[in-house]
Amino acid sequence: MSQVDRREFLKLSSIAGVAFTAGLFPSAQSSAQSGNFHFVQFSDTHWGYKGPANPDAEHTLEKAVATVNGLASPPDFIVFTGDLTHTTDDPKLRRERMKRFREIVSALRVKDVRFMPGEHDAALDKGEAYKEFFGALNYTFDHKGVHFIALDNVSDPAAKLGDEQLAWLAADLKQRKADDRIVVLTHRPLFDLKPDWDWTTADGAKAMELLMPYKNVVVFYGHIHRQHHHMTGHIAHHAASSLIFELAEPGSQPKRGPLPYDAATPGKGLGTRDIAMADKVSFVELPATKG
Amino acid sequence: MKRRTMAALLIGSAAGGVARLAADAPVEIRIAARKFEFHPNKVAVKRGQPLTLVLMSEDRIHGFKVPDLGLRAEIVPGQETRVALTPEKVGSFTFFCDVFCGDGHEEMDGTLIVEA
Ligand SMILES: [Cu+2]
Numbered sequence: 001m002s003q004v005d006r007r008e009f010l011k012l013s014s015i016a017g018v019a020f021t022a023g024l025f026p027s028a029q030s031s032a033q034s035g036n037f038h039f040v041q042f043s044d045t046h047w048g049y050k051g052p053a054n055p056d057a058e059h060t061l062e063k064a065v066a067t068v069n070g071l072a073s074p075p076d077f078i079v080f081t082g083d084l085t086h087t088t089d090d091p092k093l094r095r096e097r098m099k100r101f102r103e104i105v106s107a108l109r110v111k112d113v114r115f116m117p118g119e120h121d122a123a124l125d126k127g128e129a130y131k132e133f134f135g136a137l138n139y140t141f142d143h144k145g146v147h148f149i150a151l152d153n154v155s156d157p158a159a160k161l162g163d164e165q166l167a168w169l170a171a172d173l174k175q176r177k178a179d180d181r182i183v184v185l186t187h188r189p190l191f192d193l194k195p196d197w198d199w200t201t202a203d204g205a206k207a208m209e210l211l212m213p214y215k216n217v218v219v220f221y222g223h224i225h226r227q228h229h230h231m232t233g234h235i236a237h238h239a240a241s242s243l244i245f246e247l248a249e250p251g252s253q254p255k256r257g258p259l260p261y262d263a264a265t266p267g268k269g270l271g272t273r274d275i276a277m278a279d280k281v282s283f284v285e286l287p288a289t290k291g
Numbered sequence: 292m293k294r295r296t297m298a299a300l301l302i303g304s305a306a307g308g309v310a311r312l313a314a315d316a317p318v319e320i321r322i323a324a325r326k327f328e329f330h331p332n333k334v335a336v337k338r339g340q341p342l343t344l345v346l347m348s349e350d351r352i353h354g355f356k357v358p359d360l361g362l363r364a365e366i367v368p369g370q371e372t373r374v375a376l377t378p379e380k381v382g383s384f385t386f387f388c389d390v391f392c393g394d395g396h397e398e399m400d401g402t403l404i405v406e407a
Contacts, residue, residue, distance in 0.1 A: 087394050123391035157391040158354060158365070195358035196385040198397075256397070 036278040037144050040068050040075040040110075040286075043187075043222030043272075044242035046120065047104070048097040049086035053245035053258035056266055060243050061104050064272050064288045069109045071286075075274060076143060078110050081222040081240060082118030082154060082187030084134070091129060094121075098133040114141070118187045118223065119154040127155035138165055140172055146277055147176060151186040153201040159188055160202040170210050181277075184211065184219040189239065191232050194250040199224050208232050218281050224250075225258075226269065227285065236281075241271045243288055317341035317375060324366045324388065325349040327395030335404040338381050346372040354390035357403060365390060378405040 045061050054060060068078065085097040098121070105113065115134040122130045127137045137152035149172060153161050161169075176182060184190070190204035201207070211217050217235045225242035226249065245258040246269035262268060270288040275281065320342055323330045336342055346355050348368040355374070356363045359382075366372045387400035 087391075087396075089393050119391045124393065154391075157352075158389060159391070195356075196387070198356075198387060198389055202389075 036276070037076045038073070038274055038276040039143075040071075040078045041081060041220055041240050041273050041275060041283075042068075042078065042105075042243065043081040043240040044083040044118065044225055044244060045080070045101065046083050046086040046242070046244035047101040048088065048093075049244050051258075053261055054270075055261060055263075057244060060267065060270060060288055061101075062107075063267075064243050064270075064286075065105060065107050067286055067288065068272060069107070071274065074110050076110075077112035077114065078108060079114045079150075079185055079220075080105075080116060081185055081220060082116045083120045083222065083242075084115060084118065085121050086244075087120035087124060089124065091125065094125070094129045095132070098129060102133060114148075114150065114185075116150050116185060116187060117152060117154050119157070119159065122152075122155040123157040126157075127152070130155070138168070144277075146181045146183055148183045148185060151184060151190075151207065153186055153188045153190070153204065158202055159198070159200070161204070161207055166203065166206050166210070169207060173210055173214065176214060178213060179215050182211070182214055182217045183277075184217065186219065186221045188223045189221055189230075189237060190219060191230060191237060193224065193228065193230065193239075194256075197250065197256045199250070199256075208235070211235060220275065238283070240273055241269060241285065241288075243270050243272070246270065317343045317377075319343045319345055321345045321347070322355075322401075323347050323349055324353040324355070324399075326351065326392055327388075327399040329355075329386070329388075329399065329401040332401030333404065334401070335406060336378060338378055338405050338407055341377045342375070344374040344376070346374065351392060352390055353388045353392055353399070355386060356389040357384050357386045359384045360403075362386075363389070378403070381405050381407050 047061060049057050084101050088094050117127055117130045117137055137155050138150055140149050151161060152165060153159055156162055188201045189199055190201050190207050193199040212233060219237040222240050224239045225245060225247040227241055228239035230237045247257040248259060267288045272286045273283045274286055275283040318340055320334055322344060324346060346364060346366045348366040351368060353366045355366055360376060362374060362376060364372050364374050382405055384403045385400055386403055388396060
């Protein structure tokens with residue numbers, strides 16, 4: 001896409017804003033609860049990755065930050081759904097990567113930024129370094145009448161939420177009404193997307209069971225480095241693109257990838273997304289591509 | 292749930308030591324795990340043949356998961372992890388490490404080939 005096309009696209013995105021509309025927040029009464037707003041999701045930035053799947057790895061994150069800073073209508077806040085950094089066995093290097101990552105994203109003009117861990121950030125030390133830099137591994141917050149729940153399915157290296165966190169989730173949900181608007185943010189899919197590619201959460205079904213009684217729930221996650229949309233009953237799950245490399249479409253090839261880098265289309269399949277919350281949830285993919 | 296089935300498939304420690312008739316004795320297959328590979332990473336077996344997978348880690352804790360067969364175990368260094376199974380389906384089944392173990396974890400996998 002040329003620079004001009006891209007600018008046009010971004011402008012359209014922020015105005016029209018409908019690349020994907022989930023039949024979401026289906027309960028009509030809920031729209032009366034709150035004002036409309038939008039936020040941006042980054043995922044799987046893997047700062048520190050070096051490899052053939054993205055020769056531009058040192059700049060992709062900066063470009064995405066610039067793209068989001070250029071949105072005609074700034075988002076209310078920004079979330080990062082995990083794998084902020086690429087993993088390393090060296091605790092010192094892990095912290096250097098987290099530090100540098102934090103510096104790069106500090107250029108975001110929107111200052112309300114929420115982080116979540118991925119297994120690359122948190123699985124080797126159970127989230128110790130992550131917590132030093134980014135705080136809690138799981139938490140909730142409320143924004144304009146929407147309840148956000150950030151779940152950690154990565155700091156346990158076996159990809160479990162764990163009974164303690166599930167009890168915490170159950171206690172939080174008890175305080176919600178059945179038609180409250182709830183957004184779940186997490187790194188790995190909470191359903192069995194592709195178990196033989198490890199695209200699952202060991203006890204994700206338990207979280208889904210707790211969420212099922214609530215009428216207006218949507219899940220945004222990462223991990224699989226590509227867009228994917230799935231329904232568990234009335235609950236939609238939307239996977240986000242990565243900013244480092246794309247993985248394969250489930251079942252399209254024996255291994256998940258990374259998909260090879262194509263110099264002719266740098267940044268293909270990479271990006272962030274702008275998520276609009278109204279009586280329906282809709283979002284627009286923002287490419288990381290430089291024209 | 293599925294998890295319980297998996298647990299039931301894991302047989303107890305080697306110390307259990309019940310004598311078996313030779314004809315029933317499962318075939319032992321030893322698989323070593325280390326960052327970031329299984330050795331061997333291709334295992335061919337016969338359908339209906341009782342097997343004991345003997346899993347050992349050479350460095351750190353790894354996982355061993357075969358979603359298609361409902362098998363899952365953790366491989367702790369310094370001990371043998373024994374997994375019993377009798378494959379009933381012919382086909383190629385992916386096994387992989389599901390305990391995040393570092394930069395290369397995603398490539399730590401192998402194939403169990405069940406022949407007729
Ligand atoms: Cu491993």
